[in-house]
Amino acid sequence: MIWVAWRQQRLQILLSLGIIAALAAVMTFVRFDAQSITDDQLVDDRYGMYVNYLRLVLLALPVLLGAVIGGPLFGREIEHGTHVFSLTQSIGRTRWWASKIVVAGLPVIAGMTLLGLLNSWASAPLRAVMFGGRLVTPTFEIEGLTLGAYTALAFALSATVGLMVRNTLAAMVITVMSYVPLLVLVGNALRPAYATPVTSTDGQTPAGAWVVSSSYVDAAGNPVAFSPAACTTTNIPECMRAQGVVRRVGFQPDDRFWSFQAIEAGLFLALVALVVGAGAWALHHRLRY
Amino acid sequence: MTTIALDAMALTMRYRRGWGLRDCTFQLPAGRIAALIGPNGAGKSTLMRIATGLQRQTSGEIHVLGQAPGKHGANRHLAFLGQDKPLYKGFTVDEMLRAGAKLNPGWDDQYARRLVREADVPFGAKVGTLSGGQRTRVALAIAMGRRPELVMLDEPLADLDPIARQEVMHTVLAEVAETGMTVLLSSHVIADLDGVCDHLLLLADGQVRLQGDVEDLLTQHRVLVGSRELVLPDGVVEARTTGRQATVLARTPDVPGWDNNEPSLEELALAYLRSAKKVAA
Numbered sequence: 429m430i431w432v433a434w435r436q437q438r439l440q441i442l443l444s445l446g447i448i449a450a451l452a453a454v455m456t457f458v459r460f461d462a463q464s465i466t467d468d469q470l471v472d473d474r475y476g477m478y479v480n481y482l483r484l485v486l487l488a489l490p491v492l493l494g495a496v497i498g499g500p501l502f503g504r505e506i507e508h509g510t511h512v513f514s515l516t517q518s519i520g521r522t523r524w525w526a527s528k529i530v531v532a533g534l535p536v537i538a539g540m541t542l543l544g545l546l547n548s549w550a551s552a553p554l555r556a557v558m559f560g561g562r563l564v565t566p567t568f569e570i571e572g573l574t575l576g577a578y579t580a581l582a583f584a585l586s587a588t589v590g591l592m593v594r595n596t597l598a599a600m601v602i603t604v605m606s607y608v609p610l611l612v613l614v615g616n617a618l619r620p621a622y623a624t625p626v627t628s629t630d631g632q633t634p635a636g637a638w639v640v641s642s643s644y645v646d647a648a649g650n651p652v653a654f655s656p657a658a659c660t661t662t663n664i665p666e667c668m669r670a671q672g673v674v675r676r677v678g679f680q681p682d683d684r685f686w687s688f689q690a691i692e693a694g695l696f697l698a699l700v701a702l703v704v705g706a707g708a709w710a711l712h713h714r715l716r717y
Numbered sequence: 718m719t720t721i722a723l724d725a726m727a728l729t730m731r732y733r734r735g736w737g738l739r740d741c742t743f744q745l746p747a748g749r750i751a752a753l754i755g756p757n758g759a760g761k762s763t764l765m766r767i768a769t770g771l772q773r774q775t776s777g778e779i780h781v782l783g784q785a786p787g788k789h790g791a792n793r794h795l796a797f798l799g800q801d802k803p804l805y806k807g808f809t810v811d812e813m814l815r816a817g818a819k820l821n822p823g824w825d826d827q828y829a830r831r832l833v834r835e836a837d838v839p840f841g842a843k844v845g846t847l848s849g850g851q852r853t854r855v856a857l858a859i860a861m862g863r864r865p866e867l868v869m870l871d872e873p874l875a876d877l878d879p880i881a882r883q884e885v886m887h888t889v890l891a892e893v894a895e896t897g898m899t900v901l902l903s904s905h906v907i908a909d910l911d912g913v914c915d916h917l918l919l920l921a922d923g924q925v926r927l928q929g930d931v932e933d934l935l936t937q938h939r940v941l942v943g944s945r946e947l948v949l950p951d952g953v954v955e956a957r958t959t960g961r962q963a964t965v966l967a968r969t970p971d972v973p974g975w976d977n978n979e980p981s982l983e984e985l986a987l988a989y990l991r992s993a994k995k996v997a998a
Contacts, residue, residue, distance in 0.1 A: 432816045513803040517820035518793045
């Protein structure tokens with residue numbers, strides 16, 4: 429079955445791996461080139477646009493590859509009626525389903541994970557020209573383990589929806605429509621709370637910190653209202669000091685990057701398990717001729 | 718090898734739009750070439766899909782070569798050729814045969830390839846470019862390459878020219894002669910099955926209307942021709958009158974007073990199909 433699955437999906441698999449390899453080559457080149465430039469301004473001149481485009485591409489790539497490989501995996505087979513052939517051979521439907529998922533999904537998920545790790549390394553000399561630290565969107569989404577985890581979810585979702593709705597296009601559309609809000613939700617509602625933020629009241633945050641909350645407190649630490657409009661001077665810090673108000677900032681320090689990556693990857697892998705479980709159920713209870 | 722290839726007990730399939738099968742009970746003895754006859758929507762395909770495990774029945778039981786179709790795929794010794802002859806379109810014929818080998822332990826590659834060669838289908842051709850007839854031959858070769866004990870063919874002859882029909886039936890018959898394989902063959906062209914099938918399973922409205930060895934069935938039935946005033950015997954399946962003459966098909970020994978003839982398979986099947994239609998209407 430492994431050969432059959434490979435033969436059926438090889439075009440998409442090779443194409444995806446080709447895209448991943450091309451991106452990896454570009455990233456590697458940029459890393460060495462940017463490292464050789466010592467002036468930040470020159471790096472920005474040369475790679476400012478590159479950083480923006482790379483972000484766009486890497487943000488879209490997981491859901492794109494996941495949907496393109498996962499959608500037709502069962503969707504097209506059912507559309508063409510060839511699952512009738514596959515399911516009436518001696519191998520069982522569980523093996524058919526599992527082999528297709530592993531053969532089509534594993535290469536691209538592994539490739540995207542490596543690409544994310546490579547990007548962490550390749551982006552190091554560009555850090556100075558990037559906005560925000562590594563924990564900030566969109567850098568967090570395109571470095572480290574997240575690329576692979578997002579791809580895994582998009583792929584699993586699109587394969588499973590294809591199996592359920594028996595239609596490739598619908599599977600792709602539903603995947604994109606549920607993937608984007610999920611990513612926004614996780615980034616804004618869950619990720620800031622992966623660990624208790626460090627608080628600072630001296631107006632200083634370490635380099636690369638991700639500010640997740642900000643409020644005004646009095647000397648005792650109680651939240652107070654502060655209205656800059658009521659100030660008599662244009663110097664805001666001075667005005668705050670005069671009123672006995674300090675700004676309290678909650679932030680996630682940069683060194684939490686890898687633990688946050690692990691948490692987010694774990695979260696997405698749990699979702700993948702859930703989706704795959706639903707697919708297994710549908711395989712046995714819903715998929716008929 | 719079990720002596721009963723297919724054993725259905727009160728097999729019922731209920732769709733949202735109506736009945737697929739209703740209380741179907743029959744036993745298909747091993748080694749037969751059985752014709753599965755019925756009008757469109759009679760439940761022929763439903764029956765085959767349940768037997769292969771593609772579909773699960775609403776109630777009742779079916780055993781295929783002694784085993785209930787489970788979730789572990791089709792019975793290893795059961796080959797199925799679907800109505801649309803599904804094959805992977807992007808594969809070449811050669812790759813399709815390779816797929817058959819990979820998906821089936823006990824695959825007989827030499828035999829499958831011989832069947833394809835005999836059908837004059839080029840091995841390098843993409844499946845998607847084959848004619849309907851060629852596709853059927855490849856699909857049949859893959860079904861046969863599994864060396865099944867039971868093969869179910871859903872409308873296998875539908876898109877074949879007369880010569881190809883003969884060749885396909887010849888392939889099936891040769892395999893039967895060699896291995897004692899059981900065949901269940903559905904068709905609504907009864908003429909194709911005459912002289913080939915030795916067992917009949919007639920479905921209408923999801924129910925078994927007639928079943929048995931063809932030879933027995935033919936000797937048990939009579940086509941009676943005579944005056945319409947004559948008294949009808951017991952066991953009338955269908956009676957038609959044209960002018961003053963009546964033609965009756967009945968399950969009966971010779972009836973005195975009538976002109977008694979043994980029916981052909983086609984006459985017998987058509988009489989049952991028509992009578993089933995009348996009852997339904």
